Amino acid sequence: MALKTKKKKKQSKKSSTSKIKTDRSILEEIIRVDHAGEYGATRIYDGQIAVFGKNSKIGKTIQHMADQEQEHIQKFEELIVKNRVRPTALIPVWNVAGYALGVSTALLGEKAAMACTVAVETVIGNHYEEQLSLLEDDQKELKKTIKKFKADELEHHDIGIAHDAEKTPGYKVLSKVIELGCKTAIEISKKI
Ligand SMILES: [Fe+2]
Numbered sequence: 001m002a003l004k005t006k007k008k009k010k011q012s013k014k015s016s017t018s019k020i021k022t023d024r025s026i027l028e029e030i031i032r033v034d035h036a037g038e039y040g041a042t043r044i045y046d047g048q049i050a051v052f053g054k055n056s057k058i059g060k061t062i063q064h065m066a067d068q069e070q071e072h073i074q075k076f077e078e079l080i081v082k083n084r085v086r087p088t089a090l091i092p093v094w095n096v097a098g099y100a101l102g103v104s105t106a107l108l109g110e111k112a113a114m115a116c117t118v119a120v121e122t123v124i125g126n127h128y129e130e131q132l133s134l135l136e137d138d139q140k141e142l143k144k145t146i147k148k149f150k151a152d153e154l155e156h157h158d159i160g161i162a163h164d165a166e167k168t169p170g171y172k173v174l175s176k177v178i179e180l181g182c183k184t185a186i187e188i189s190k191k192i
């Protein structure tokens, strides 16, 4: 009798490891926070373009990144619906906060605007990397999407560096403040 139960236990363990599914709450958190983050990114660039104008040289560079963010947010809007995930309740907050961050860094100048991109993309890049390790094979499509977007964000980071982001007066402090803000926004948007 004892032997039989032992055998049964072993079998069920085997079948549960052979098809690993991504935890539903983790999947929801990932889609919710990415949707919120990509939305915030579009608002940052909206704010910066409002200051620089879309026909200026820097405005055009920012527009290229903004176009990619548009593609990202559209994809996550689709995923929110498809996976029936509740979007963050803080959309109105990220709307204003993103735009304000964009406007204020742009008012500090072109380098500061680029420093903002570098800081944001550093956090987002690491965050996407972390998510790739949380998603199992049942989420191959989403993993592919995140990998692609991660590459885009890395490109934005590099554009920022190429535009002298690091030469912004007070660069270190500015980046730390923005990075901390992004990390906080990420933690909040996972849950709320
Ligand atoms: Fe993005």
Ligand SMILES: [Fe+2]
Residues within 6 Å of the ligand: 041, 065, 069, 121, 152, 153, 156
């Ligand atoms: Fe980006």
